[in-house]
Amino acid sequence: MINEEYKAMLGGKSVIRELSEYATARGKEIGYENVFDYSLGNPSVPAPPDFAKTMVDLYEHGDPVAIHGYSPSLGIPSVKEAIADSLNRRFGTNYTGNHIFPTTGAAGALAHAMRAVTKPGDEIITFAPYFPEYQPYVNGTGAHLTVIPADTANFQINFDAFEAALNPNVQAVLINTPNNPSGAVYSAETLKRLAAILTAKQTEYGHDIFLISDEPYREIVFDGNTQPYPANFYANTLTCYSWSKSLSLPGERIGYVAVNPSATDADLLVPMMGQISRGTGHNCPPSSIQLGVAKVLDETSDLSVYETNMNLLYDALTSIGFDVVRPGGTFYIFPKALEEDATAFCLKAKEYDLILVPSESFGVPGYFRMAYCIDTEKVKRSIPALERFAHEQYGLN
Amino acid sequence: MINEEYKAMLGGKSVIRELSEYATARGKEIGYENVFDYSLGNPSVPAPPDFAKTMVDLYEHGDPVAIHGYSPSLGIPSVKEAIADSLNRRFGTNYTGNHIFPTTGAAGALAHAMRAVTKPGDEIITFAPYFPEYQPYVNGTGAHLTVIPADTANFQINFDAFEAALNPNVQAVLINTPNNPSGAVYSAETLKRLAAILTAKQTEYGHDIFLISDEPYREIVFDGNTQPYPANFYANTLTCYSWSKSLSLPGERIGYVAVNPSATDADLLVPMMGQISRGTGHNCPPSSIQLGVAKVLDETSDLSVYETNMNLLYDALTSIGFDVVRPGGTFYIFPKALEEDATAFCLKAKEYDLILVPSESFGVPGYFRMAYCIDTEKVKRSIPALERFAHEQYGLN
Numbered sequence: 001m002i003n004e005e006y007k008a009m010l011g012g013k014s015v016i017r018e019l020s021e022y023a024t025a026r027g028k029e030i031g032y033e034n035v036f037d038y039s040l041g042n043p044s045v046p047a048p049p050d051f052a053k054t055m056v057d058l059y060e061h062g063d064p065v066a067i068h069g070y071s072p073s074l075g076i077p078s079v080k081e082a083i084a085d086s087l088n089r090r091f092g093t094n095y096t097g098n099h100i101f102p103t104t105g106a107a108g109a110l111a112h113a114m115r116a117v118t119k120p121g122d123e124i125i126t127f128a129p130y131f132p133e134y135q136p137y138v139n140g141t142g143a144h145l146t147v148i149p150a151d152t153a154n155f156q157i158n159f160d161a162f163e164a165a166l167n168p169n170v171q172a173v174l175i176n177t178p179n180n181p182s183g184a185v186y187s188a189e190t191l192k193r194l195a196a197i198l199t200a201k202q203t204e205y206g207h208d209i210f211l212i213s214d215e216p217y218r219e220i221v222f223d224g225n226t227q228p229y230p231a232n233f234y235a236n237t238l239t240c241y242s243w244s245k246s247l248s249l250p251g252e253r254i255g256y257v258a259v260n261p262s263a264t265d266a267d268l269l270v271p272m273m274g275q276i277s278r279g280t281g282h283n284c285p286p287s288s289i290q291l292g293v294a295k296v297l298d299e300t301s302d303l304s305v306y307e308t309n310m311n312l313l314y315d316a317l318t319s320i321g322f323d324v325v326r327p328g329g330t331f332y333i334f335p336k337a338l339e340e341d342a343t344a345f346c347l348k349a350k351e352y353d354l355i356l357v358p359s360e361s362f363g364v365p366g367y368f369r370m371a372y373c374i375d376t377e378k379v380k381r382s383i384p385a386l387e388r389f390a391h392e393q394y395g396l397n
Numbered sequence: 398m399i400n401e402e403y404k405a406m407l408g409g410k411s412v413i414r415e416l417s418e419y420a421t422a423r424g425k426e427i428g429y430e431n432v433f434d435y436s437l438g439n440p441s442v443p444a445p446p447d448f449a450k451t452m453v454d455l456y457e458h459g460d461p462v463a464i465h466g467y468s469p470s471l472g473i474p475s476v477k478e479a480i481a482d483s484l485n486r487r488f489g490t491n492y493t494g495n496h497i498f499p500t501t502g503a504a505g506a507l508a509h510a511m512r513a514v515t516k517p518g519d520e521i522i523t524f525a526p527y528f529p530e531y532q533p534y535v536n537g538t539g540a541h542l543t544v545i546p547a548d549t550a551n552f553q554i555n556f557d558a559f560e561a562a563l564n565p566n567v568q569a570v571l572i573n574t575p576n577n578p579s580g581a582v583y584s585a586e587t588l589k590r591l592a593a594i595l596t597a598k599q600t601e602y603g604h605d606i607f608l609i610s611d612e613p614y615r616e617i618v619f620d621g622n623t624q625p626y627p628a629n630f631y632a633n634t635l636t637c638y639s640w641s642k643s644l645s646l647p648g649e650r651i652g653y654v655a656v657n658p659s660a661t662d663a664d665l666l667v668p669m670m671g672q673i674s675r676g677t678g679h680n681c682p683p684s685s686i687q688l689g690v691a692k693v694l695d696e697t698s699d700l701s702v703y704e705t706n707m708n709l710l711y712d713a714l715t716s717i718g719f720d721v722v723r724p725g726g727t728f729y730i731f732p733k734a735l736e737e738d739a740t741a742f743c744l745k746a747k748e749y750d751l752i753l754v755p756s757e758s759f760g761v762p763g764y765f766r767m768a769y770c771i772d773t774e775k776v777k778r779s780i781p782a783l784e785r786f787a788h789e790q791y792g793l794n
């Protein structure tokens with residue numbers, strides 16, 4: 001019999017996807033170049049040419065039986081070692097290949113990390129604003145997601161609300177830095193304070209609390225800064241990564257979980273994820289793509305366009321009169337809407353062919369997200385539309 | 398806290414993997430060419446050259462942002478339509494692209510198909526001998542797997558035992574034809590009888606019973622025969638497929654679920670699988686590989702070596718005195734062991750560098766599996782070892 005629970009989920013379409021589909025449909029009417037589509041976080045810059053070169057070389061000169069053969073269920077050893085080495089060089093960590101579990105993107109990484117360190121009925125805490133897919137990801141494990149209200153002053157962590165919410169049923173804390181949708185980059189100070197609280201609570205509750213750190217935007221940080229590496233602040237950290245953004249490979253579904261060698265049971269966690277994957281049908285990312293990314297681990301796409309776009313938008317929004325925290329990274333900006341009802345605000349924006357995502361699904365009322373992974377030329381053309389919208393609808397000028 | 402249930406699973410290593418690892422280690426001692434490694438079902442013939450050509454063309458001439466962009470969560474429409482068309486041409490079916498859900502191999506397909514038509518606590522029936530991974534696949538959904546004892550006369554279906562086991566809690570039946578490990582190809586007669594029983598039971602119980610048909614070996618059928626297409630016999634069929642074997646791409650993790658358009662709620666099932674995938678971290682197979690296989694849907698690797706190997710082994714085993722059902726397809730053969738304890742039998746075989754897999758984990762005592770996806774030359778060299786083993790240990794000659 002068909003599963004009624006999943007059937008009931010069919011109503012719950014993603015707001016972002018719906019807006020993106022609207023933008024595509026509208027583009028067919030007026031030309032997509034005239035739709036200021038800020039809905040979707042799909043990278044707009046190509047993968048580095050070395051990736052294609054590596055893949056072509058594999059396909060032309062590799063032994064197809066070897067390239068396309070089964071990956072060991074915990075990942076291809078040489079790939080795992082290359083990932084560990086690259087992390088160690090960049091962050092001074094001491095991973096070995098055995099601490100790396102290759103996954104089908106960050107979604108696969110989070111699915112395994114969460115299952116490894118929680119059981120059904122446990123509580124996982126995350127911080128608003130948060131990526132809306134965290135809700136189905138956590139639901140899928142049987143755990144419960146608790147969302148801590150945002151620190152809207154700077155989109156770091158609202159520590160008072162966090163400490164008030166902590167309780168012995170919390171087995172994991174999920175962070176996302178640089179953050180989708182706010183663009184905030186958690187500072188060393190934030191990570192230090194978070195680690196201190198978790199360390200104290202581990203002692204108080206007498207059990208481990210794992211930090212699950214979702215870092216697909218790690219390499220998109222502005223003003224010459226870098227993202228402090230969360231695992232360096234807290235031993236029980238599972239780092240979840242995807243090359244979707246740094247190498248512009250979102251459709252290739254390739255990422256990993258890196259288990260901090262200082263974590264409790266560090267040597268068991270990757271083999272446990274292998275067991276978990278038998279029950280989810282995951283069974284490792286494609287062999288060829290594992291081999292391909294392993295050759296370009298220290299490269300990125302040309303990510304500079306995102307900083308250019310951010311500066312253009314931040315300046316324009318500020319000068320129009322929007323209340324907005326300047327993003328430290330990602331390709332998102334998260335201004336305050338010009339009325340309390342963000343959905344009503346974004347509906348009005350659609351009349352100006354501005355496709356903005358209302359903030360409710362990110363766990364914060366009254367804001368909106370713009371994904372500026374689009375051509376700079378279009379960002380520039382969208383500014384008069386933003387001005388006109390704010391002026392005609394809200395009297396700003 | 399780490400999940401104790403998955404931790405406890407760490408003991409449960411796959412017998413097949415262990416034997417394969419032993420074979421590799423032994424190969425380092427005596428040269429792998431001297432190990433008659435019949436453990437692993439990893440295709441030994443290369444992917445068709447057109448696959449590499451298509452991929453190289455994509456990488457060299459495609460727009461990387463488009464090729465590597467997010468696939469829609471239900472799969473790339475043009476790929477889904479191409480798969481539907483190919484099935485319709487071959488099997489006279491009437492799929493549209495909307496009935497096709499691309500997955501990361503058959504494991505991903507089974508994970509989604511099972512979740513779509515069962516809920517935790519339901520019962521799924523399968524038939525011995527069966528692929529041992531069905532157990533963790535079903536466990537992962539929360540349903541219960543009931544195994545029907547084998548029909549050892551010909552490895553079709555033991556219908557008496559099946560009818561005795563049916564009860565209203567059974568929501569799905571899982572078949573695998575051509576069958577791993579027996580090599581049996583379910584006949585039209587078998588499929589017709591199975592469908593008649595399920596149809597009668599649906600009426601009796603007042604609910605649908607879905608047939609989940611796992612068909613990765615569909616194109617490896619001997620003697621010029623073909624596998625009758627199960628979905629043509631029973632409306633409520635979810636066909637699970639992988640190109641692992643037909644295109645020799647096991648490591649690329651690419652397959653699909655095809656929902657029979659005549660099934661109950663046929664139009665809901667693919668969107669439901671999209672919802673399911675949000676909870677498992679699946680999120681569609683890689684875009685580039687979806688695009689790649691779509692171009693070679695009507696091709697296969699040169700699969701003839703498997704039939705050559707089967708005939709060599711079947712003749713040798715029979716002439717040595719083994720009791721063996723001639724496989725109709727796959728690259729497996731499943732003879733009766735020469736003593737009741739198949740594990741003891743396979744342990745003795747190791748002394749002759751014959752790596753055979755005992756049958757207990759396939760749900761049948763007293764048999765063994767040989768995966769003959771290896772060089773024909775090695776099959777030939779293994780025959781004297783088989784003869785010597787049977788003679789010295791069991792007095793056959």
